Every structure is written in C-alpha cells, then in structure tokens.
Amino acid sequence: MARTLHFLLGAFSTLLLLRPLPSVAAIAPGLSQGPFARVFYPNHLPTPGDTLGFPTAWTHAYANPRHNAAFPLTAHTPAWLKTGVRWRYAEARAWPLSRHKPYGANVYGERLALATMTQFYGNALGVSAVDGIIYAESDDEFAYAVNARTGKLIWRTSPVGNTFMGDPLVVGNTVYLSVGNIGFNFSNVQRYSQKTAARGAGVSYNGIYALNRINGKLLWHFGTMGATMPTPAIDHNRLFIATGSGDIYAINATTGRQVWIKRVGGIANMSDPAVYHGHVYLAMAVVPYVYCLSAQTGHIVWRGVVPDATKTGLGDVSPAVADGVVVMDAVANVPSHGGRTTMTTVVRAYNAEDGHVLWTHTMGLGPKPPAFKGGVPMIHKGIVYIGTPVNNIYQAFHLHSGQRLWTWHIPHAGAAGAGRSPPTYDDGHLFIATGARVFVLNPHTGQLVGQKYLGGRFGLVNPVIVGGTLYLANSWDWLEAVPVSAIIDHRPKHRQLSP
C-alpha cells in the first residue's frame, strides 16, 4: 500500500509535468512529458537531521584531487549513518544482480560485453554524497538523486539523450553532469590517421548540464563539440572541462559562460581534471600528454609523458595530486615477446609545480586489457595506492620516494580484468570495489582482511564511505548502500566466493 501511495504521488507529479512547460521544452528536447521527463518526489528529501555527517559539496571525480572519498564520523553524524544502512536502488536499465554474466555476452563475448555494460548501461564511476543525498550519473541516459538513508528516489532526469559517465559535482544549489559517449562518427574515423579525430562530435550532444540539486530542474547547459566523458573539476566558481576534441574549457559555474578555452589536441577519454594550488591537471590520449595548466588563464605550465603509453592509456587515467606531487599511470607497450602482445603499467610521479619527474615504476607484465587502460591512483598520507587490469593487482608506493610497499593480487578478476578503480582509505582500512566485490586490505601490508560479494561489476567505482556506510554504483545499473561493518566483519561462505 505504501508503495502504491508513493507511486500515485509520483503519478500526480507527472500529471503536473504533462502541462506544457515552454521554458524547459525550449532548452532541451524531451523534458516536458513522456518517459524522459523529470520526476521529483519532494517527500523523499532527507530530513534536516539526516543531512548531517555528509560533505556539503563535491568538487572532483572521486571527491577530491587525492581521490579518497572517505568522510569519517564526526560529533554530528546521526546514529543510522554510524551503524550503516543497507539498500539497493534499481536504475533504469537495471540488470538482475543474480546475473553473473553481462547482457550480450553470447554475441560480444564476456570481455567486450563487460566493457559495454560499463560504457552504455550502468554507472561508469561511483556516486557523490552531499547533505544526505546520493547523486549518480548513469549511462542509461538518466541522472539520479536518492535519499542516502532510505534509498528512495528524490528525482530522476534525462536532460540529454546520451550517456552520463561521470561523478556528479555538487556546489551550492547546483549539480553538474558531464555528457558524452565513447563513439566516433564516420568523419572522425576518417580523421584519425591525421590525429585530428574528435570523440563524440556529432554523436548525440555533449557538454555540461547544470541542474537544481534539490529538484533536478535544468538550469543551463554548456555544449561542447567533443564528448565530455571526464568529470570536470570545480574551484573558485569555475568548472574545468576536458573534451574528446582535445579542448579544455574554464566556464563560470554560476552562469555557464566560457572564461577561457585551450586547444591542446588529442582526445580526453576518462581523465578527470584535478585542481590543486591554482593549477589544472589532466591527461589526453592519441596526442598523449599529462598537462598542467594555469587555472587562471589556461596557459600550459608544463606537460609530461608516460613512456611507451598505449594510445588510449594516458587519456583514460585521472591524475591524483597531493603534497606537491602528481601521480599518473597508463598501460604501456612492451617490446614483443615472440609475437604475443605483452603490456605493463607504467606509474610516474611528477613535481606538481614544474613537472620534474620524481620517479617511474612498472607494475609487471600481462596481456592487453580491453577498454580502460590503467588504474586510477589514490593518495592518502604520503602513500599512493594504484591498481591495473594488465595483471590484476594493486600496489602501494611511497609518494615521495617511489618505494614499492606491497603488491596484492585481485581474486576473481573476470574476463575484462580488474584493478581500474581507486581505493578508499578509511579508519585504518583500504576498501577496493573491483569485479563483483568489495575487498578490504590492511593498507600497511596489502593483506586481505575482508571481502563481500555484491554482484554486478564495478567499473571505475570508488567506495564512497560516509560515517559507517559505504555507497556504490555499478555497471549492472544499480545504486547500493552497505554498512562498513558488514564488509569488514564479513566471513565469506563458499558460495559467495563463486563465481
């Protein structure tokens, strides 16, 4: 009955939307009625008490330039958030979590079908958690706001017919979505040999869509020629955006007006900009460089390389920045061993100010992984944690010396490989969402201390830990909350380890 009531409330919200809304219809197709129309359930908004203990803004992919999305207990954390809550929310293309194989595996093979789920059906990145609300972008063409305590939908909207592959940014009253998919149209396929191909140009519409964060209403959009697959970064009321046409923009976060544009060339894949001490850090593919730009002017301060990086590797990975050091990695080519393609992952640290190389390491050999070619690094208190799908491992390095501390081999890595997502450090534990599981390691030794099978598959999903709850999104198109205690204390039974 409660379900019916909620649904009918929803129906009446929709009824209101059936009236023509010329101002909205005038800025984007499909918003005024029909299946893509925004829905809003104000009765599912968090109570004022339930917003406590959460961050009040979300300025970067993976929360911050370090990529550590942990928000420990405070004096204000409510009891439910301390204990942890458990819920699941099925997004629009939800594939049953009981399904171990991706949709389409019989045609594409499991390896390609896994990448396709991450790129076209589910959540490529994890969630954002702000003031008691979980925000998520999905490749299903919708963005979602869900009550962090109850898992109930607050709003859902689809301001453009394309995949949302990022992490929603939230500042003030606004949510920012990034829009773009992996496809190239035929004219750009033809341009690839000249290194001028733009990803996403003419493949639906790209750019940034700014919404009211309470009700999901579209405020404005900033269109770009190339795909805006990376999540922008926001600092001092400016959004920094990287696109598939090799353009970097700074726009005013309030008005959406362009402040500067820098055409560096190449292709932004999933390399999310990071802003640190007045500089913007990001990487491009095809014309493969790591860039440091002035946030003020867009001028290039320095640019660096990762030796032998594959064409896409460098543009995939988001640099992590902390303590004056930028850490970057990419899957790299290794001279052929008897005709078989062998790869490694090269990780490199640069002085953030001038790009001077501090250290470089390789992470071991393996076959070429499909899709995303690297692992997103995370930095916590002078240690870098980084994975790779080449040989399905995570490693830890001293940030300043580059000393390797440990190597951990991911069990059940799956057909497309695991190890792409950044870990989260929280209260003496390292949490890693990869494959169909969340693993808990001892961050000092790399020893496995806990794990839980949750189903689906995690793409570039970092565990977002607020108080005692861990929030996740996956490629099967689900959002999920799990008590931290349920993962740390979990003793897996045999059947939960399979498949």
Added chain:
Amino acid sequence: MARTLHFLLGAFSTLLLLRPLPSVAAIAPGLSQGPFARVFYPNHLPTPGDTLGFPTAWTHAYANPRHNAAFPLTAHTPAWLKTGVRWRYAEARAWPLSRHKPYGANVYGERLALATMTQFYGNALGVSAVDGIIYAESDDEFAYAVNARTGKLIWRTSPVGNTFMGDPLVVGNTVYLSVGNIGFNFSNVQRYSQKTAARGAGVSYNGIYALNRINGKLLWHFGTMGATMPTPAIDHNRLFIATGSGDIYAINATTGRQVWIKRVGGIANMSDPAVYHGHVYLAMAVVPYVYCLSAQTGHIVWRGVVPDATKTGLGDVSPAVADGVVVMDAVANVPSHGGRTTMTTVVRAYNAEDGHVLWTHTMGLGPKPPAFKGGVPMIHKGIVYIGTPVNNIYQAFHLHSGQRLWTWHIPHAGAAGAGRSPPTYDDGHLFIATGARVFVLNPHTGQLVGQKYLGGRFGLVNPVIVGGTLYLANSWDWLEAVPVSAIIDHRPKHRQLSP
C-alpha cells in the same frame, strides 16, 4: 478530464508492471520497471472496423522493394480514412515543431546539428502502417505503436538502450525492430585503415528485437556484432539482415535462429535489403559494392559498383527493385575544380538477374553533403524517381531506357541539404517529404502542384499514404497524420513558406 482518465489508466498499467517480471527482466535490462518499461494501453487499440483499408503486413523498409508506400482506397476503406485524419504524437525527445533550428545548432552549427537530430533524437525513417496501427522506430531509444485514426499511444517500449533507425517490419503477430547507431568504438577507429572497422561493435548492443505487435512484449532478440542500422527485409519467413561489421544474415522469422551468414566485408550503413524473386539486394560502404545474394543460401550471385562513389555513399542507399531492374545511386567524387570539393550523384541501373549494367547517369554537381550520401530511389510503373542532397534536386528516369524525364529543384533545402527520401506515387500525384515540408509534384512533368509546411525536418522519410491519409515521422521526434487533401489543395500563405 478525458486526458486525466487516460493517464490514470496508463498509471495502472504501469503499476502492474512494477511487479517483477522475471521472464522479461531475464532477457533484457530495464524492461520490468522504470522509465524504459513497456507501457500498453489496450483501450487505444483500433476497433475491428478501423483496421480496414490498411496493409496487413510490412515486409521492407519503405513498404516494398519498389519503395512506394501508397495504399489506395478500396471498397472497404472506412470513411475517416478516406477523408483523412489529422493528429500529432510527441515522442520521447520531442522538440517543439515551432523550433526551426535543430537542438545544439549553436555548438555544432546547423548542418551537423540537423544530422545529429536525425541520427540520435528523432525518426530517421518513416512509419509502417498495418491493420489500423502506425508503428515507428525512433532514435530516442523507443519504438511506438499508435492508433492510426486517433493518434493515441497503444504501446511504447525500449527493449535495448540504443537508437532504432529503421522502419518496423510487421508480419503475422510480430513486429521486428532493427538496432544500432552510427558510432565506432576506439578499437574499430584504429582498424579503419585496414578496412576492417566494424560500425557499432561494442557501442551498446545491436541486432533485431522481435515484439508482439499488439502489446509490444519482447519475444526474442537476435544479437549482432555490428550495428543493424538497415531495416531487414522479410520473405518466406526469413529475415535478411545487414550489419556494420559487413555480415549478412538470414534468420528464421519465427524463432530468431540463424539460417545462414555471409561475411562480405565493408560496413552496412542505411542500405536496406530488398528481396525480389529469390534474391537479396543490398549495398555496403568502405568496401563498396552492391550485392545480389541467393536468399536460399547467401551465396553471392553478382556484385556491382557505382563509379567513384564516396566511401559511405554506397552503403547508405537502399537499392530499389522492380520489373527485373535494380536501381542504385551514391554521391560520387568529381575531379577537383581548383581545390574545392565537388560532388555528383551517380545513378545506375542493373539487370537484377545477372548484374549487367543497363544505364548510368550523373545528376549534376554540388558541394559535399553531410551524413547520408545519396537519395533513396522509388520505382513506380516503369519510372524511377530519385533525389540527391548534392544539388537538392529530384529527377525522374525511364526505368528501362534510362531516359531522363525531368528535374525538380527543391526550395528551402536547408543547411544539411534535402532530397534523400523516396517519393510516394499515389493517384496521379508524387508526394515528397523533405526539409520541413511535403511537396506534391506532377509525376509526368515534375511540376510543383502543392506543398505544405509541417515543421521539423524529414530525414529518410517517405510519405506513407493509406486511403486519404498521409502518415509521417520526423527528426524532431514527432509522428503525424495529415489528410492528403490538405496537402494537395493547400495554397501556401506567405508566412508558411518561411523560413
């Protein structure tokens, strides 16, 4: 009030769908609940009397191998269909018809944005009309069944997260949808220089989705590696399918099981197969040939070329077949005139049995048009009618002799060019949907005898004429019915000629 009632009926149908439907959820993500869930309004089905006068099946894109979608009055045609009805149905990404410019024109420019609307937002092809129901595929990720008399929605479904660019086929109790979009993933971009690039592989999911034609329920799907942008053809309970990976399939139309596969190479863009006297005709791009295959075995009977055709032109156009003649055309390269890219359109007729070239003509010079590079030919009683966006004209040729009969220049062709869609011959008039208008010509002279501004833009949309009603779909994501009399008798006022 009627609107509210209908909506509430809709809400209750949706309520029923909120119950888990494991059998459906198990075959495709997103079908059991949420915005992509199928909706079905049985009260909007046509009455038995309203099904009369319509075709009882739809076996080819544009209705038949001739591409003439006219179904004249019969003794059974009901009065409403004779007089003609008028309605509009807003699909899921409907852009206001009062908008003269496409969405995104300020970023892409009008030329690219027009193509993007056709390829990602609205209906690329026209509708299918069977037994009182209008069926349509849209790039908005939905297929629709609408009551042909009232314009009310019967069902809407989204069995896969991709664009539907074809014309729904309807045979017996089944509707067949073709699935695939124009994008290439990065691995296939890299393969293009080896001529082995597959369009659509790893770009969401491709293939054929078979639905119950009364309620839209998914019956089965046949997945393909490459995009299935072309509409298949159906004959003797076999579907003939061409894909972006250069594969041609015959599958059993009842079970979805493969009968044969022929890998010819190249890329199928929008060239829809035609079945005629036991042969399958279609064309491929990049490795550019027109093929005639045995419908029984898939063996190549003959293959032909169009001289100097652009890389995509040949794979775009659907051959028309009648009276033992195959007609094909493509935008073709012309030796450079002082550095400017100049194009022409080459049209060629082949003996359907052996591929012997009967005649070849060029259709005049012009600049390179964006996107679809050719015009879909239509054959009626020994005359071929064919357009081209190179110089925005239609021409008529004698089918057997190739004699050119007339040339008509399209007014208001727009930034992306006009002339891609096949005309429809009905009762002594030639109807052409191109740009934002339907034009009526004297088929013997090419003289303009009527026109009507309807708004939006017509892509590869042929007017489907049943009795006295003309059914259309457009790139602004609308379905529309207009009385034939309203177009023939229309005397345009000045404001209706602009823009």
